[in-house]
Amino acid sequence: MSAPRGVSSSVSPAAPLAPEVVERASLWLARLWSEAVTADDISACERWRAAHPDHERAWQRLGVIGQKFETLETLNGRDGLPPRLAFDTLTARPAPRVSAAGRRRVLRVFGGVITLAGAGYALRRSPMWDTVAADYATGVGEVRSLTLADGTRLWLDTASAVDVRFTPGERRITLRRGRICIDTDASQPPRSSRSAPLVVVTRQGEIRDIGTRFTVREDGDRTQVAIFDGIVLVRPTNGARTQRLDAGQAASFSSSAIDPAGPSQAFDENAAAWTRAQLIVERIRLGDLVDTLARYRRGVLRCDAAVADLRVSGVFSLADTDRALASLAIGLPVETVYRTRYWVTVKAR
Template identity: 35%
Template sequence: MSGTLNPRQLAALRQAAEWLCQLNSGEAQASDHAAWQRWHDAAPDNAWAWLQAERLQNRVASTTHPSTARVLNLTAENRRSSRRRVIKAGAVLLGVTALGTVSYPQTSRLGWLADYRSGVGEQRRLRLQNGTTVHLNTDTALDVEETGGQPRLFLRQGEIMVDVPEQQQCQVQTRHGLIDAQHCRFSVRLFDSGARLDVHAGQARATLPSGQSLTLSQAQGCRFDDQRFGAIEALASGSDAWDKGLIIANGQRLGHFIAELSRYRPGWLRCAPEVAQLSLSGTFRLDDTEQVLRAVTSALPVRLERRTRYWVTVVGA
């Protein structure tokens, strides 16, 4: 097996880690075992991930390495540990010990190890000790460190909106650079190949690993990676609408709109090329993506082609 796992395998490993911890907790019921069997049989990736879990158990049973034994004891001996701590231990073992294909630094950035996370289509709000509020958008993973009165956030995946009150400051660390802000409202979004900083009020500074920095003011945004900054752009009206549970299209290409909407629902949602250039306008609620799709089919000459509940394509009517 190669050293790079695809997203389905990573998701299956996370789920296998959860099942490993649950079934070995000493509290699993017959219904839990039945639910595990349904999950195991639902997809080849699930069966593969569980095989890694079984290999892990066999390997650990014969190992005497103290650090490995200490982590396993979280499930066997320390039943009072929080569920999140136990799942984190199982995930580390699956990602590092069982597979040997993902290094610890890489595994430590994966979403399931984060202090806070939101599922697909879920949003969460946090209030930090200095009054800073953090809004996690869909499918987001975040670590929080609060020392010395200045919170430091580690964005592992997804997108956050940060609102820093007067006379306070906050830092957001990503794998592409560090963002510093005082009395500012800003959002940070991670992509596969970079990140984006949007400033909605005040000013924020992004600094790359090389030391190169860029300060953005209100209504400005910029995409960057660990090597360079892109062009500074003026923010479009409604670019922060997700913070209010909305998605706004102002003459937007349908293909782009559907790509954004797909972030908020599980499965596969895409737009066929022949209708991707259609223009869409409107304000829609993110908590009901099915209603949004119905509104799109009413407004434009398109229909939904469904292969399964989780595989939907917007095509010409």
């Protein structure tokens, strides 16, 4: 399998960023955007960034927030700050001069973020923290492919984040949010590091791999797991029972119980099409299709209730959701109405 928008390379994850480092980077960000910023502030921030590689890494990772300026300001009916200026301001050496009006617009967008910077607990539980602090993360609409140090293939779905830790005794992948696909490719000669078991950890429990290909999705207070090849063992955090799942089975579990995996939960190859930035469906509700496409684009995408129960089959692009939406009108009596690029409705034609 391959992911059109992914990057395939052997990687060794860097150590996770300490919470206090990310919080300090956020505070520096707030200071540089304040009305009272001085040349001494800019110089002090530069010294802090240069003092340790993790300081610079935290600062650079905060740059992803700049990608959200245009979306948030457009949804709020404002002109917005040019994304290039927002990104340059987060990563420049030294920071550029910004007008007072421009700075006030950015502070409106950053208000919640800066508040979180002073409340570490809340920050560490936020999606922004997952994006900044995770070893690997994807943005909305992005699908990424990696080859880990032991040869394991890892795909990250849209808006997903993971940590990877390999030790002599265990290979551990922690799913912070979103969905991943793992292929340990048991047919290949094992590398020395593969003698350690591979474990995927979520908030609800762990999945222990026995040479296989499977997906794991974090879904609120539950974890969903589906097996394409091989075997996995699932154990909830607070449950004494471990359940075996074979190829073609899927299950959902909470921190205390596992839903039975029966024939009705059988999984096929179409369910892995997202790793190729595709969505393959057969006679599903239009409303469900639109909900899935909404996960791969910014802003609001909704389906009018009058057409939500129409049935849809086909292959749709996740890399170009506008094209996917346009194709709906070919076989269905619907149209896609754009109030803005970030507010879209599928409705009866």
